[in-house]
Amino acid sequence: MCGHCLADGCDSLAPPAVKLELHDEPISLDTRTSYKTLTLLGPPQARGGQQVLGLTRGTATVRFETRVSSYVDPSGRWECASPQLTVRYGFSPMTVYVAREFPPGSCAYREIHEHEMRHVRAYQAHLKAIEKTLADALQARFAGTGPWRGPRGETNARLQAELQERWVPFVKREINKVDAAQALIDTPEEYARVAASCGGEIRRLTR
Template sequence: MRRSPLSVRCRPLLLLMFLAGPCWADPCEQLAKPSVRVKLLDEPVSVDSQYGFKTLTIMGGKITRPGNTVLGLTRGTAIVKFETHFTTIVERSGQWECTSPQLTMSYGFSPMNVHVAREFTEGSCAYKEIYQHELRHVKTYQTHLAGIEKDLTDTLNARFATGGPWRGPVGQSRARIQQELTERWVPFIKREMNRVDAAQALVDSPEEYARVANSCNGDIRKLIR
C-alpha cells in the first residue's frame, strides 16, 4: 500500500519534540539563584574611664589636632565577615560543575569603645560634657554605616547575584569565590567603612574643642592645665 504523505511529514515533528524533552534539561536550572544578604552589626557600646587624658592623647595619635589634649576618645574596629553556603551540581563527565553561592555579609565597628579621661568623675558636669561629645562620634559611626548599606548591597549583588549559577571546572568555584571575598571584597568594604574619618574630624572642630574645654565654669580647662 502506498504511504500517505501526511505520515512522512509528521516524523520530523515527533523527533523535535523528543529532543526538547526533559532528558535534555540543564540540571543547573535546579539550583536556586545566587543571592547576597547584607547585615549591619548591632554592637553594644562600652564605656570606661581607665585611662587618664595624657594616655588618651597618645592613643588618639594621628587623629588628634596638634596642641589638643584628648579628654575623651571613641574607637571602633572595622569588622567584615562573610558567611557562605554553596549548592553544587557536577555534570555527568565529572569535569564541570555549577554552583549557586548564597552569601551573607556582616559589617560594623566592633568593639565600639567610649573612653572618658579618669580625671573626670562620673556624674560630674565635666564628665557629662565629654561623654555627650563622644556620643556624637558614636552617632557619626552609626550614620555612616547605615548610609553605605544600600551601595554595598547593590555592589555585591551586581557581582555575585548574577541570576544564574556559576560554572567552571570541578572543585574550583568555591575556592575562587572564597579567595575573591578575602582578597578583594573584605578590603574594599573596610575602605568604605573607614571613610567615616572625614566626618569624625568635623565633630572635633576647633570650635567644639573650645566649647567643651571652657564648659562647666572652666573646670575642665583648669584641670588639664
C-alpha cells in the same frame, strides 16, 4: 550533550543571592585612661596643642558567611554552583573613652561623654549610609551573573579567595570613610567649647 545536561542542572539551582546585615554589639566604656594618653591616641588634628579628653574608636569588621548549592554534571568533571552570601559589617569593638580625670556623674564627665556619643551616632549613621553602595556592588558581582561554572570542587575555593582578596578590603574601605564625618565633629571650636564648659572645671583638672 554533557553541556546540555549541565545547563539543565544549573537551571534547577536557586539563583545566587546577597544579604547584608549590620554587626551589632554593645559599646564598651573606658574610664581608666588618662587624658594625656588619649591625646597620644587621638586623631592627628588633635595633636596641635589640643588635649583629648575623650575618644571614640571603632575597628572596621566584615564577615562573609557562605552557603553554596551545586550541581555536578553526569561526567563528574564539571559543576555549577549558586553562592548564597550573608555579609555582616560594622565596628568591633567600638569603645568610648572618657579620661579618668573626670569622674562619672561630674559635669565634665557628662559634657565629654555627650561629645563622644556624637561620634558614636556618626559611626552608626555611616554604616546605614553605605548599605546601598555595598549592596549594589555585591549584588552586581554575585547575584547578577547566574551560577558559577567550572571544574568540580573548585568553586568554593575560588569564591573564598575572591571574598578575602577583593571584597573584604572593599567593604573595610567603605566603612573607614567614616573618618571624614568624624573630623567634622572635632573642630577647634568644639574642643574649645568642651574645654570651657562646666564653669572651668575641665581646665582646672587638666592643668
